[in-house]
Amino acid sequence: MTSTAAPLTYDQAGVNYDLIDPLKITAQRAAAATASHLAGHGFTEVKASRGESAYVVDVGPFYLASIVECLGTKTLVADEMAKLTGKSFFAGIAQDTIAMAVNDLITVGATPLVVQAYWAAGGSDWFGDAQRAQALVAGWKAACDTCQVAWGGGETPALAGIVEDGRIDLAASCTGLINPKERLSVGDKLGAGDAIVLLASSGIHANGLSLARKLAERLPQGYLTEIEPGLTYGEALLAPTALYSPVTEALWKAGIAPHYCANITGHGWRKLLRHPSQLTYRIHSVPPKTAVLDFIQKQAGQDDREAYSTLNMGAGFAIFVKAEDAERTAQVARDCGIEAWVAGTVEAGEKQLLIEPLDIRFSEDDLALR
Amino acid sequence: MTSTAAPLTYDQAGVNYDLIDPLKITAQRAAAATASHLAGHGFTEVKASRGESAYVVDVGPFYLASIVECLGTKTLVADEMAKLTGKSFFAGIAQDTIAMAVNDLITVGATPLVVQAYWAAGGSDWFGDAQRAQALVAGWKAACDTCQVAWGGGETPALAGIVEDGRIDLAASCTGLINPKERLSVGDKLGAGDAIVLLASSGIHANGLSLARKLAERLPQGYLTEIEPGLTYGEALLAPTALYSPVTEALWKAGIAPHYCANITGHGWRKLLRHPSQLTYRIHSVPPKTAVLDFIQKQAGQDDREAYSTLNMGAGFAIFVKAEDAERTAQVARDCGIEAWVAGTVEAGEKQLLIEPLDIRFSEDDLALR
Numbered sequence: 001m002t003s004t005a006a007p008l009t010y011d012q013a014g015v016n017y018d019l020i021d022p023l024k025i026t027a028q029r030a031a032a033a034t035a036s037h038l039a040g041h042g043f044t045e046v047k048a049s050r051g052e053s054a055y056v057v058d059v060g061p062f063y064l065a066s067i068v069e070c071l072g073t074k075t076l077v078a079d080e081m082a083k084l085t086g087k088s089f090f091a092g093i094a095q096d097t098i099a100m101a102v103n104d105l106i107t108v109g110a111t112p113l114v115v116q117a118y119w120a121a122g123g124s125d126w127f128g129d130a131q132r133a134q135a136l137v138a139g140w141k142a143a144c145d146t147c148q149v150a151w152g153g154g155e156t157p158a159l160a161g162i163v164e165d166g167r168i169d170l171a172a173s174c175t176g177l178i179n180p181k182e183r184l185s186v187g188d189k190l191g192a193g194d195a196i197v198l199l200a201s202s203g204i205h206a207n208g209l210s211l212a213r214k215l216a217e218r219l220p221q222g223y224l225t226e227i228e229p230g231l232t233y234g235e236a237l238l239a240p241t242a243l244y245s246p247v248t249e250a251l252w253k254a255g256i257a258p259h260y261c262a263n264i265t266g267h268g269w270r271k272l273l274r275h276p277s278q279l280t281y282r283i284h285s286v287p288p289k290t291a292v293l294d295f296i297q298k299q300a301g302q303d304d305r306e307a308y309s310t311l312n313m314g315a316g317f318a319i320f321v322k323a324e325d326a327e328r329t330a331q332v333a334r335d336c337g338i339e340a341w342v343a344g345t346v347e348a349g350e351k352q353l354l355i356e357p358l359d360i361r362f363s364e365d366d367l368a369l370r
Numbered sequence: 371m372t373s374t375a376a377p378l379t380y381d382q383a384g385v386n387y388d389l390i391d392p393l394k395i396t397a398q399r400a401a402a403a404t405a406s407h408l409a410g411h412g413f414t415e416v417k418a419s420r421g422e423s424a425y426v427v428d429v430g431p432f433y434l435a436s437i438v439e440c441l442g443t444k445t446l447v448a449d450e451m452a453k454l455t456g457k458s459f460f461a462g463i464a465q466d467t468i469a470m471a472v473n474d475l476i477t478v479g480a481t482p483l484v485v486q487a488y489w490a491a492g493g494s495d496w497f498g499d500a501q502r503a504q505a506l507v508a509g510w511k512a513a514c515d516t517c518q519v520a521w522g523g524g525e526t527p528a529l530a531g532i533v534e535d536g537r538i539d540l541a542a543s544c545t546g547l548i549n550p551k552e553r554l555s556v557g558d559k560l561g562a563g564d565a566i567v568l569l570a571s572s573g574i575h576a577n578g579l580s581l582a583r584k585l586a587e588r589l590p591q592g593y594l595t596e597i598e599p600g601l602t603y604g605e606a607l608l609a610p611t612a613l614y615s616p617v618t619e620a621l622w623k624a625g626i627a628p629h630y631c632a633n634i635t636g637h638g639w640r641k642l643l644r645h646p647s648q649l650t651y652r653i654h655s656v657p658p659k660t661a662v663l664d665f666i667q668k669q670a671g672q673d674d675r676e677a678y679s680t681l682n683m684g685a686g687f688a689i690f691v692k693a694e695d696a697e698r699t700a701q702v703a704r705d706c707g708i709e710a711w712v713a714g715t716v717e718a719g720e721k722q723l724l725i726e727p728l729d730i731r732f733s734e735d736d737l738a739l740r
Contacts, residue, residue, distance in 0.1 A: 019494040023503045024526055027487065030511040031521035038520050041481055041547075045520055055484060055522030059547060061431050068438060068486040068543040070527040111411055114427060116438040117397065118488070120539055124389040133393045141400040150408050150415055151401035152425030155541070156394055157440040160580075162537045169490055169532050171525070173438040173543035177411075177429065210530075 048187035051276065053104035053263055056178065056186065063178035065110035068118075069100035071170040073209045074238075079167070080216075081223055081234040088132045091139030092240035093170065096206045098143040099241035100265070101172035103317060106248045107261040109185035110176035112147055117154030118171035122163040127156065139240075147245045149174070183252060189259035190275050194346040195326035196283065199247060200339035201316030203239035203292045207265045208311045212237055215299050227295040236292035244317045246336045251319075254332050260320040269308045270367040272318055272353050280349035286357045287314040287341050304358045309366065320346060418557035421646065423474035423633055426548065426556065433548035435480035438488075439470035441540040443579045444608075449537070450586075451593055451604040458502050461509030462610035463540065466576045468513040469611035470635070471542035473687060476618045477631040479555035480546035482517055487524030488541035492533040497526065509610075517615045519544070553622060559629035560645050564716040565696035566653065569617060570709035571686030573609035573662045577635045578681045582607055585669050597665040606662035614687045616706045621689075624702050630690040639678040640737040642688055642723050650719035656727045657684040657711050674728045679736065690716060 028051065035045040038057060046063060049056035054067040074096055078089040102112045117140060127133050144151045163169050178184050204212060216233065219225045223234030244263075251258065262271045272281050289297070293314060297307040307313055321329050326342045333340035351364040398421065405415040408427060416433060419426035424437040444466055448459040472482045487510060497503050514521045533539050548554050574582055586603065589595045593604030614633075621628065632641045642651050659667070663684060667677040677683060691699050696712040703710035721734040 019498045023497040023507070026504070027507050027510075027524070027526070030507050031487075031523060034511060034514045034519065034521040037514065037518040038483065040518050041483060043483065050523075055486070055520075057484060057520065057522075059432075059483075062429075064434070064483070064545065064547075066436070066484050066486060066522055066543065066545040068488045068525055068541070070488065070490055070525045070529070072527060073529055073531055076531050113408065113411060113413065113429075113434070114425060114436050116425070116436060116543065117401075118438045118440065118541055120440055120541070127393040128389045134396070137393070137397050137400050140397075141404060144404045144407065148407040148410050149404065150425075150427065151404040152427075152436055153401060153420075154397070155438055155440045156397070157442060159440070159443055159539060161443055161446050161583075162534060162539050164532060164534055167532045169529060169539050171438070171488055171490070171541070173436065173486065175434065175436040175545050177434075213531075 046184065046186065049108055052186050053107045054110060056108050056184070063181055063184055065105055065108050065178055066173070066175045067101055067105050068171060068173040069104055071097040071100055072206050073213065074206045075168055075170060076213060077209060077223070077234060077237050081238060084224060084234065088135040089238045090132050090135040091142065092238055094136050094139030095143040095240035095243065097170045097172050098140065098147065099243050100206055101174035102147050102149070102243060102245050103263045105174045105176050106245050107185070107263050109178045109183040109258070111179065111249060112149045112174050112176040112245055114152040114175045115144055115149050116152050116173040118173065119154065119156045120159050120163050120169040122165045122167045123160045124158040126166065126168055143243060146243050183257060185258045185260055190277060190279070190320050190346065191259070192279065192346055192348040193323055194259055194320045195323045195342055196281060196344040196346065197319045197321060197326055197329045198287055198315035198341050198343040199244060199317040199319065199333050200242070200287060201290060201312045201314055202242040203290050204237055204296070205241040205265070205312055205316055211300060211310065212296055215296060228291050231291070233292070233295065242316050242338060247333045247338055250332050250336050251329060254328065256321060256325045256329055256332065258319045258321050262318040264312045264316055264318060267367055268310045268312060269353065269355065270362050273351060273362060273364065273367045278351045280347040281344060281353045282347055283344035283355045285341055285343045286355060287343065289314045305360050308355060308358070308360060309362065416554065416556065419478055422556050423477045424480060426478050426554070433551055433554055435475055435478050435548060436543070436545045437471055437475050438541060438543040439474055441467040441470055442576050443583065444576045445538055445540060446583060447579060447593070447604060447607050451608060454594060454604065458505040459608045460502050460505040461512065462608055464506050464509030465513040465610035465613065467540045467542050468510065468517065469613050470576055471544040472517050472519070472613060472615050473633045475544045475546050476615050477555070477633050479548045479553035481549065481619060482519045482544050482546040482615055484522040484545045485514055485519050486522050486543040488543065489524065489526045490529050490533050490539040492535045492537045493530045494528040496536065496538055513613060516613050553627055555628045555630055560647060560649070560690050560716065562649065562716055562718040563693055564629050564690045565693045565712055566651060566714040566716065567689045567691060567696055567699045568657055568685035568711050568713040569614060569687040569689065569703050570612070570657060571660060571682045571684055572612045573660050574607055574666070575611040575635070575682055575686055581670065581680065582666055585666060598661050601661070603662070603665065612686050612708060617703045617708055620702050620706055621699060624698065626691060626695045626699055626702065628689045628691050632688040634682045634686055634688060637737055638680045638682060639723065639725065640732050643721060643732060643734065643737045648721045650717040651714060651723045652717055653714035653725045655711055655713045656725060657713065659684045675730050678725060678728070678730060679732065
């Protein structure tokens with residue numbers, strides 16, 4: 001089955017990063033100017049963490065890392081699928097939300113310790129649906145159990161007039177420690193000769209959902225379209241995001257300290273270019289796309305370049321390690337139940353990502369995050 | 371000017387805590403069960419922080435405190451006033467959002483160190499209004515400067531279909547340290563004989579806005595109604611929330627360690643009953659209501675009991691200290707530019723709040739947060 005309509009780009013699906021990114025950059029500059037306040041408390045920021053996925057402060061005996069992350073629009077798929085199937089998917093949605101925060105926090109080398117819940121509903125009555133609310137609570141706790149984090153508390157406001165009626169805006173904040181300090185994985189550790197290990201994604205995760213939802217509108221059977229025998233498009237989209245902190249913790253216990261990590265979320269594989277250094281990333285092995293990502297690419301009529309620039313395409317997380325640690329890194333991930341591949345190398349050279357099997361090149365200009 | 375319509379209660383204004391509170395309590399129980407994960411990292415939770423405004427973990431040399439807090443619906447007033455006056459109020463709104471997080475975090479004795487921004491818009495175009503976006507950035511930075519916190523970063527998602535078109539859902543997460551550990555102000559420190567010092571609010575702050583907005587609909591001139599010569603109802607509502615962390619930091623420098631603190635937000639003065647102990651709180655002096663709160667109470671036709679059970683009524687923060695520190699605590703606050711009053715005492719006896727000048731009594735049943 002291939003798409004019969006015109007190709008669908010990410011911008012057409014309603015998210016225009018060109019409008020958001022300039023504000024992001026202005027905000028980042030204002031934020032950077034506040035770092036000096038830490039000196040008054042006897043601390044300093046880890047400057048290399050500016051522009052990374054989590055912010056890091058040197059508090060003496062260890063580093064403190066913190067973050068807040070939004071789930072995005074995946075709940076809209078869960079809401080639609082609940083209508084179509086009568087099932088609640090909010091346990092998985094809870095895992096997605098925690099994954100957004102935890103998978104970002106660990107990129108700097110932190111052990112996640114505390115998660116806070118941000119559940120902003122369109123009205124008090126959202127919380128009156130006991131089955132859905134209990135699924136959210138149970139899934140949230142289960143994800144905390146997997147990541148070995150304490151659920152500290154949170155916020156459950158009712159925001160009629162801001163959040164749409166019947167909807168919920170989900171986010172998580174996460175705080176952790178980089179302990180011992182040598183676990184810090186931002187800054188100068190990454191270098192030529194390092195290997196790139198990719199960890200399997202479980203599906204679309206929680207980025208690209210605007211596109212995925214738009215696509216559902218074009219399918220005659222919508223979310224109930226079978227993408228594999230017995231698996232609907234909606235169910236496949238709702239596979240909960242993989243939680244990668246068990247892998248990074250196991251790596252540390254195995255004596256492996258990543259030089260750098262990238263959580264592959266918005267901007268897809270372009271996130272592999274996140275580190276500020278001028279380095280070339282050469283990918284020699286591309287992991288299998290998951291079924292749902294393959295389906296989306298075909299249905300949206302995207303070429304590989306478009307697909308890899310917006311979706312995770314089977315790889316949810318990248319770990320950059322010493323070349324001699326590469327195979328063992330992949331094995332540690334597999335032992336945690338997450339498929340992994342030694343997929344490429346870091347080389348001296350201009351800043352670019354070369355996905356050789358697909359003949360794709362992304363340059364610095366393709367990712368303007370700082 | 372008094373109200374000509376029927377009294378307006380908080381429930382009628384659209385927030386039904388009876389639907390939210392049971393879910394909150396279920397979530398709190400699931401959250402409490404995750405505390406044991408900290409042991410695997412060599413840490414323990416401070417159990418007394420469960421049910422408090424911020425969650426606290428003992429990480430050895432100091433305590434780690436974290437929180438996420440939502441602004442609520444105050445942006446709806448800012449949006450309406452922008453239409454009516456052509457001015458942007460988002461610098462003040464930014465301060466409100468940070469205040470929600472910082473003023474909660476300091477209740478446990480923490481020094482706020484890092485704030486993360488959560489700005490979830492109804493669409494990418496929200497960020498395209500440069501004047502408004504810049505005001506938000508500038509106000510956010512200014513509030514960080516006042517509180518001497520580092521702005522670590524944040525999240526600026528576009529959530530069409532979840533957040534209403536043209537609106538923004540604002541929240542802040544905050545991480546801090548309780549350092550030295552004796553600054554911890556949850557647990558057994560509070561006791562009979564302590565004094566209650568109230569710090570002035572700057573207006574409605576960011577709680578009770580649903581009610582305030584409902585009221586605007588009943589006023590012939592709406593937000594442009596003058597509540598004092600030259601001061602409209604809308605402008606008065608938009609006075610930014612007072613930031614209290616300069617006071618708690620100055621107290622520590624002055625050698626005063628609060629036994630307990632309560633941020634007076636949702637549930638109004640009932641928050642004075644937050645501490646789990648069985649103690650009686652006797653208020654002998656009631657601070658002046660701000661003009662806008664007096665106006666709201668009259669217009670909504672609320673009796674004092676209703677008003678004090680939902681709004682801050684002039685007191686935004688309560689500090690419980692040793693009796694001999696009370697006057698000096700108030701003076702330290704005034705030196706920070708925040709009016710303060712020694713307003714009452716803590717006594718042995720059943721759990722209740724007695725606001726003597728108004729003949730109001732709130733009992734334990736009036737506040738079910740745990």
